[in-house]
Amino acid sequence: MISDDIEVLIVDDDHDVVEAYQELLEIAGFKAQTVTDSTLVLGMLKRNWPGVIVSDMYMPGLDGMELLAQIQQYDHELPVIIITGHGDIPMAVGALKKGAVDFLQKPLQPKKLITLLEKYLPQRRQIIEQRNTLHTTTAEVLLGESPLIIKIREQLKTIALTTKDVLIEGESGTGRHTVAKLLHQNSQLSNGPLVEVNAANITRTPDLQRSMISARSGCLCLCNPHHMPIETQQWLCRFLLEQERQGKKEVRVIALFDGDPTESVETEQFLPELFYFLSQVRFNLPTLRQRSSDITLIFKHYIKQSCKKLNKAIPAIDKAYLAILNRYEWPGNVLELKNVAELYAIGIVKLAGQERSKPLDQMSSPLDDLVDGYEKQVIEDALYLFSGRINEVSSYLQIPRKKLYLRMKKHGLDKAEYKVRSNQPL
Numbered sequence: 131m132i133s134d135d136i137e138v139l140i141v142d143d144d145h146d147v148v149e150a151y152q153e154l155l156e157i158a159g160f161k162a163q164t165v166t167d168s169t170l171v172l173g174m175l176k177r178n179w180p181g182v183i184v185s186d187m188y189m190p191g192l193d194g195m196e197l198l199a200q201i202q203q204y205d206h207e208l209p210v211i212i213i214t215g216h217g218d219i220p221m222a223v224g225a226l227k228k229g230a231v232d233f234l235q236k237p238l239q240p241k242k243l244i245t246l247l248e249k250y251l252p253q254r255r256q257i258i259e260q261r262n263t264l265h266t267t268t269a270e271v272l273l274g275e276s277p278l279i280i281k282i283r284e285q286l287k288t289i290a291l292t293t294k295d296v297l298i299e300g301e302s303g304t305g306r307h308t309v310a311k312l313l314h315q316n317s318q319l320s321n322g323p324l325v326e327v328n329a330a331n332i333t334r335t336p337d338l339q340r341s342m343i344s345a346r347s348g349c350l351c352l353c354n355p356h357h358m359p360i361e362t363q364q365w366l367c368r369f370l371l372e373q374e375r376q377g378k379k380e381v382r383v384i385a386l387f388d389g390d391p392t393e394s395v396e397t398e399q400f401l402p403e404l405f406y407f408l409s410q411v412r413f414n415l416p417t418l419r420q421r422s423s424d425i426t427l428i429f430k431h432y433i434k435q436s437c438k439k440l441n442k443a444i445p446a447i448d449k450a451y452l453a454i455l456n457r458y459e460w461p462g463n464v465l466e467l468k469n470v471a472e473l474y475a476i477g478i479v480k481l482a483g484q485e486r487s488k489p490l491d492q493m494s495s496p497l498d499d500l501v502d503g504y505e506k507q508v509i510e511d512a513l514y515l516f517s518g519r520i521n522e523v524s525s526y527l528q529i530p531r532k533k534l535y536l537r538m539k540k541h542g543l544d545k546a547e548y549k550v551r552s553n554q555p556l
Contacts, residue, residue, distance in 0.1 A: 132174050132181065137251055138162040141171055141185040141197065142213070151184070151238075158244050168192040172200050175208070180258045182209045182250050184243070187221060195225060202229040207257050207291070209250040213238060257291065264290055264316045271308055273431055273464075274424030278416040282309070289411050290316040293379040295370060297408040299387040300415030303463030307351075309413055310384045314349040319382055322348025329357040335365045342369070342381055349382045355408070356391065356400035363401040370407045383408065418460040418467060425456050428464060432471035440475065451479070478511045506541040509534070510548075518548035 132139060137160050140151045148164035155162040165171060169191040171183070183201065187194035194212050201208055212225045212233040222233035232246050268283040289296065290313050298306045307326075314324040325345040329352055332338050338358065341350060355363065366383075373379055385408045387394075394400035418425065430447070437444045460466055473479075509527065516522040523545075524531045538545070 131176050132163060132179055134180055136161050136163045136179075137181045138247060139171070139174070139181060139183045140164045141168055141183060141189070142166065143168070143186070143189045143191075147186070154240050154243075155247075158240070160244075160247060168194075168197050171197060172204060175201075175204060177205060178258050178261055179208070180251075180255045182211065182247055182254060184211045184213065187212055187214045187218065187225070195221075195228065198225060198228055198230055207254075209254055211243075211246055211250070260291055260316060261287060264312070267316070268312060271312065272305060273428045274421055275427065276416075276421035276423050278421045279424060282413060282415060285413060286312055289313065291318070293318050293382050294411045295383045295385075295408055296411045296413065297385045297387065297391065297405075298413040298415065299389065299391060300413075301417050301463055302388065303465030304415040304417060305464055306386045306415060309415065310349075310351045310386065313384060314351075314382075317349070317382065319348050319379065322346070324349045324351060326351040326353070328353045329355045332358045332362060334359070335362045338362050338366060345381045347380070349384055351384045351386065353386045354388060355385050355404065356387075356394040360401060363404045367401060367403045367407060370404075418463045422456055425460075425467065426452055428467055429455055429471050429474075432468045433475050436472045436475035442475065445475065445477075447474075473511075473514070476514075478514070502541075505537065506543070509537055509541065509543060513538075513543060513545060513548040516548075518545035520545055 138155055140148050140155075140162055142148045142151070142164075143166050145166055148166060152162045152164050165174065168185070168189045171185075171192075185194050185197055189197075192200070194214075198210055198212070201210055206229060209231045210229070212222060212230045213236060214222045214225075214233055215236055218235070222230075222235075225233060231250055234242055234246070264287050268286055272279055272283050272286070274280075286309060296310075296313060298309055300306050310326075311324065314320060323345055325341055325348065327338075327341045327350065332341070355366070358366075369381075370383065373381075385391075391400055391405055391409070395402050395405050418428075429452070433447070434444055436442075455467075455470075462469075509523075512523045512526050516526065520531060520534065524534050527534065529537075
């Protein structure tokens with residue numbers, strides 16, 4: 131393996147040539163390594179090596195074009211500079227089309243090579259830094275160690291640094307909005323805006339056009355695009371096609387779907403051409419039911435996070451309660467589990483057959499005060515649990531709405547203070 135302190139790998143079957151190149155680069159202040167057998171190169175590389183490869187075109191075993199193809203497949207962002215013979219311009223142009231960053235003709239001009247290295251080495255280091263940041267971020271945000279979520283994280287690391295349009299499908303609460311944000315934050319358009327639009331609110335093509343203008347030089351996160359009128363979908367198709375033809379990305383489109391988009395294609399709600407454009411990169415987010423081995427890990431993570439925010443000690447978690455969590459179906463997926471963990475952190479036990487986890491420690495106040503305090507806490511917990519939705523609170527506490535309002539008035543509780551607490555999209 132090439133170590134990270136090596137900046138340039140020189141590939142040429144001529145021993146005298148590679149020695150000359152190495153001496154030249156070391157005099158110029160670069161750390162270089164040489165290899166005369168091109169078939170060994172791929173075995174020397176590691177995914178995040180922060181260097182540049184300088185390769186001759188004509189070599190036995192693997193020639194420059196074949197080596198380039200292998201490197202592109204291994205890491206398409208690894209810079210390769212091709213050295214060609216005099217007059218081999220068509221071949222050099224072919225190498226550029228297949229992924230080489232540049233080419234130089236023999237006899238080699240040292241100044242030109244150094245200029246190219248000074249250009250592409252910082253770019254490569256920046257890409258590696260972004261990858262490392264993304265690796266840390268995805269592990270912190272897309273929690274879990276199941277094969278399904280690891281696959282999503284790996285896919286995200288491959289796609290995030292590009293500007294490709296993306297289709298993300300999955301149930302509510304599986305993390306579609308989270309993946310969209312990660313894609314934007316780590317893309318080449320991260321300095322631009324991320325504009326989220328519910329396609330159900332787009333009734334005419336100008337509505338979408340205005341959103342496109344708002345998202346210029348950034349990303350448009352379009353939720354359920356099959357809800358747009360067909361003529362608007364056709365306009366979006368033309369827009370994406372024109373971007374592809376020009377090779378210039380004005381707006382990256384990230385489409386979010388509640389379910390399987392192919393069903394909308396079959397029912398003619400979703401234009402097949404638009405589905406084709408958006409689904410060239412496709413994320414299918416697993417439900418929590420499909421990765422139940424992650425439930426305990428995610429639950430503990432959000433309890434720890436909540437306790438840190440509240441400056442509280444992390445409560446003990448009974449194994450029997452964890453078993454209940456693992457048996458539950460989680461229709462709301464990770465978002466629902468997150469909400470349950472946050473409630474647990476403040477003492478509300480949901481799904482466990484009891485609604486309070488903390489017994490009264492001692493008779494530190496008169497009984498009437500304790501009863502009033504307990505009543506207030508129970509009502510407050512229920513308001514918190516149901517985000518202030520009185521009908522649900524009333525049903526949950528098995529108390530008429532009018533009586534509930536009277537008790538709330540008595541304790542100075544206002545339902546508005548509990549509304550929309552954790553309904554952030556995930």
